[in-house]
Amino acid sequence: MNDPVSTGKQWGAQSAGALSRGAGGLSVEGLTVTLGAGGPAVIDAASFAVGPGETLCVVGESGCGKSLTALALMGLLPSPPMRRVAGRALFQGRDLFQLPPAEMRALRGDLIAMIFQEPMTALNPAFTIGDQIAEAARRGGLAPAAANARAREMLGRVGIPDPAARMAAFPHQLSGGMRQRAMIAMALVNDPALVIADEPTTALDVTIQAQVLDLMRALQRESGAALILITHDLGVVAEMASDVAVMYAGRVVEAGPAERVLRDPQHPYTLGLMASTPGLGPAGGRLAAIPGLVPAAEAMPPGCRFAPRCPFAEGACAAAPPPDVEIDGRRVACIRAPLETLAGRAA
């Protein structure tokens, strides 16, 4: 089993009493989700951790299982067909996966909040944003009038101009960026200790993306919440992450402090992602997409799931899933690690 200690952290194990409401890291170990009973593992023994006030970026191409990981943590997996079959998720001394549904629901939208990718479809078109944010605040225990005031205050805090007027706006009457700000206001209205944001800027224009990321960073600094930020863009990781977990085909293939991983990637997949990211690829070199596609759930290769696309692959790679090794302060699942690139440079 993967050991999150190797990322240098063990968050979430502290007892709830020792922590203020704002504090709450999360430590996930061996999360496994299968497609149907006994089906392929779309999330395979994923482990990662994030501390209070820190940002863990979960990065990987589309279809690597990032959203399912987030939904599993929220207790909102689409099941059927998805089934969580193993794993622990320690948060304020409790394992989220062992909580009765009613207790998990009590945490959702309160201590643990989620921001979704597409604010147009994720907000209810039939209700005003003020209504939707206040609904979340009432759920946190506020009386209607106080909830409305709180919703207005949150709209202001996320930088929506003229919050009082915007309360009455329907989602379709706002721009994409404003919608996502409203979504963020809704998620943060109860001052959560853990925020999970699933590609919150993917649907936005580049300039708006930067603004929304700035906003999230500022709000996190104020609240001290732990943030799990899901993205397919290593550029976002470079901007935001204190830690990073690189996911490929349902497995965390490399995890560690963002700065180390980005400076010196040790998994061929991380290397490939970097080579295809503007600003992070080889200096002066061409951007090169990783050839091939992420395998579908039903067609996972045996052994290392990256083998069919890996330029470093050798015979042994397809034999068995590569075990985690610890290199230079991060965890890597590759039998060829440390890569020659590192060895060559180190020599």
Added chain:
Amino acid sequence: MTRFILRRLLIAIPTVILISVFVFLLQKLLPGDPVLALAGEERDPETLAFLREKYRLNDPLPMQYLYWAQAALQGDLGISLRTRQPVLELIGEKLPVTLQLAVMSLTVAVAIGAPMGVLAAVKKGTFWDWIANAVALSGLSIPNFWLGIMLILLVSVNLGWLPASGYRPLSEDFWQSIRTMLMPAFVLGTGLAAALMRHTRSAMLGVLRMDYVRTARAKGLSERRVILRHALRNALGPVVTVSALLFGELLAGAVLTEQIFTIPGFGKAIVDAVFNRDYAVVQGVVLVTALAFIAMNLLADVAQALLNPRLRDAP
């Protein structure tokens, strides 16, 4: 919103004109000569010619239409050939009866169909879904006249709970009126509940897949609130539209059911009128029914816009 309604009204005008032309031509298409029917025993050619002249039946067809439409706009739909009663007055007697039956039937249909549809969608693929579908299927496949007769036998004849006939207008005897209409409303309502259940179910299934339903759950709302507020509110559009269309259908009268329970509504009136070649009555009833249908469509559109803020803003 006012602009939205005005625009819908404008769009409805050509439809109304088209329908009025059709209703007017109805008289020309139906077999038999209205003048012969008017004259009754009288076969004197001079009388017939006089009548033709009086009713301007010798004028070109478009002119005849204009005369007819002008009169109709002023509320003059002619008189019944049989009873000599003004058609408008006749409609004024029948319409409240049919309206009452339609409202009560739709109430039954919504009260049964909508909750069953929601339940079937939420419990999709389970025992409850299966039950709801089985009930809907039996509602669709049991003929109204058979159900009506069975109800009379059971509830009126054997149990003596409700009268099988003896309708009185609401204004004259409220409870008797409601009591006599309970069974026919149940017969018609259960038939329509099936359609409503299926539309509700499919609308809910579509909405339950939406991202905002997942968002509502992520907010920690109770499942009840997620379904009855966030999902149902968005599934209501198609359900309201179907209800309005069903209501329009009910306004056309339910011939067999009215016959079985001897309810003096549109269904019975139009059958009598057709058999008696009472053209003016047929025209009048068809015209009013068609207008009611258009009004229902309009109402559905407005309800749709009230439910869906995006439509309200549409230019």
